Structures are given as structure tokens and as C-alpha cells.
Amino acid sequence: MRFIKLFILTLLIYGCDQKNNYQGNVSSALETLQLxxxxxxxxxxxxxxxxxTKNGNFEEREKIWAEDGRWLQAFGRVFYGKDTIIKFIKVLHTNPRYAASTANEYSEPEIKFLRSDVAVVHQYHERVGQVLDGIVTPTRRINTTYIITKENSTWLLRDKVTMDERERSQN
Structure with a gap:
């Protein structure tokens, strides 16, 4: 009976030590990524x-998109490829109904590195004064999520998803 108790105690101690080693390995991996x-x-x-976040500057925007980038904008349209995205941005920024609006309240970008060459970024901002169907819209509260990858030592925007917050019902 003593032998069985001693054996079980040994297994518990060994198991706890393995758990500590595993946690140490995870911490070490995270430290390596941060380095x-x-x-x-x-x-x-x-x-x-x-x-x-800036209006215009189409040449700069062209440089930051990956060739096969994708943008899902807040109104549900999806644009594939850098050329298509830049073409739409130019049309959007010259549209008087959009140009009448201003963006403000930009939050500091929240950057999370998934790997040393892949980051997910979230940013919030508000857009005021945009005209849709002849009516000035209420302030849009916009959340944007970006996936940015490092390719050949250059960070490129690979994917952008833009979403408007909606009022929550009381139910």
C-alpha cells in the first residue's frame, strides 16, 4: 500500500514538473517572437x-497594398487586387457625397503580431457628414481590421475589413 501511495505521489510531482516545463517553453517562444x-x-x-487614414495620397496607398490584396468595405462590396482597390479609392475620394464628410476620433492602432511576419491591426474612427441617398448620415462609428504581412523585408496590407457599429436593441 505504501508503494502505491509513493508511486502516485511520484507521478503527481513528475506531472506538475512537466506542466511547468511546458509553460516555460510557451513563455520562451513568446519572448523569442517579441525579440x-x-x-x-x-x-x-x-x-x-x-x-x-489620409485622404488622397494615392501613390502612397498604392505602395502599401499587396498585389493580391482584398478589401471588404462597410457597405458589403469586396475589392480584389491592388489595382482594383486603388481605382475604387480614387473614385470614392472624388465623390462629392463622400468628400463632404470628415473622419476623426482615430484610435491608436492596436497591433497584434501572430508571427514575426504577420500582424493583425484594429483601429476605430468616426466619420461625420457623409451623404447617402441625399441625406446626411448620422455619425458613423467605424471599426477596421487589417491583416499586414512582411514580404521580402517589406510590410504590405493584405486584407482590410471595414465595419460600421450598429445601435444595439434594448431586447
């Missing part, structure tokens, strides 16, 4: 987001 992601990477990603 691989430099401050320069974060700055380059923030620059991409900054370019997205």
Missing part, C-alpha cells in the same frame, strides 16, 4: 495605418 519583432516593424505598420 524578432522590432520597434521598426511596429513603426512601419503604424505608417501603413496612417497612410490609410
Amino acid at each position: 524578432e519583432v522590432s520597434q521598426q516593424d511596429s513603426l512601419e505598420i503604424k505608417n501603413i495605418i496612417s497612410i490609410q
Whole structure:
């Protein structure tokens, strides 16, 4: 009976030690990722987001999109490919109903690195004064999620999803 108790106690101690080793390995992997992601990477990603927040600057926008980029915009249209995206952005920014609006309240981009060469970024902003169907819309509360990848030492915007927040019902 003593032998069985001693054996079970040994298994418990060994199992706890293995769990600690596993947690140590996970912590070590996260530290390694943080070392691989430099401050320069974060700055380059923030620059991409900054370019997205400015009106016009089509040449800069063209440089930050991946050739096979995709944008799902807030009204449900999906644009595939850098050329198609830039063409639509030019049309959008010259549209008087859109140009009448202003964007403000930009939040600081929240950057999460999935790997040293892949980041997901979230940003919130508000757009005021946009005209749809001849009516000035209420303030749009917009959330945008970006997937940005590093390819050949250059960060590129691969995917952008834009969503408007909606009022929640009281039910």
C-alpha cells in the first residue's frame, strides 16, 4: 500500500514538473517572437495605418497594398487586387457625397503580431457628414481590421475589413 501511495505521489510531482516545463517553453517562444519583432516593424505598420487614414495620397496607398490584396468595405462590396482597390479609392475620394464628410476620433492602432511576419491591426474612427441617398448620415462609428504581412523585408496590407457599429436593441 505504501508503494502505491509513493508511486502516485511520484507521478503527481513528475506531472506538475512537466506542466511547468511546458509553460516555460510557451513563455520562451513568446519572448523569442517579441525579440524578432522590432520597434521598426511596429513603426512601419503604424505608417501603413496612417497612410490609410489620409485622404488622397494615392501613390502612397498604392505602395502599401499587396498585389493580391482584398478589401471588404462597410457597405458589403469586396475589392480584389491592388489595382482594383486603388481605382475604387480614387473614385470614392472624388465623390462629392463622400468628400463632404470628415473622419476623426482615430484610435491608436492596436497591433497584434501572430508571427514575426504577420500582424493583425484594429483601429476605430468616426466619420461625420457623409451623404447617402441625399441625406446626411448620422455619425458613423467605424471599426477596421487589417491583416499586414512582411514580404521580402517589406510590410504590405493584405486584407482590410471595414465595419460600421450598429445601435444595439434594448431586447
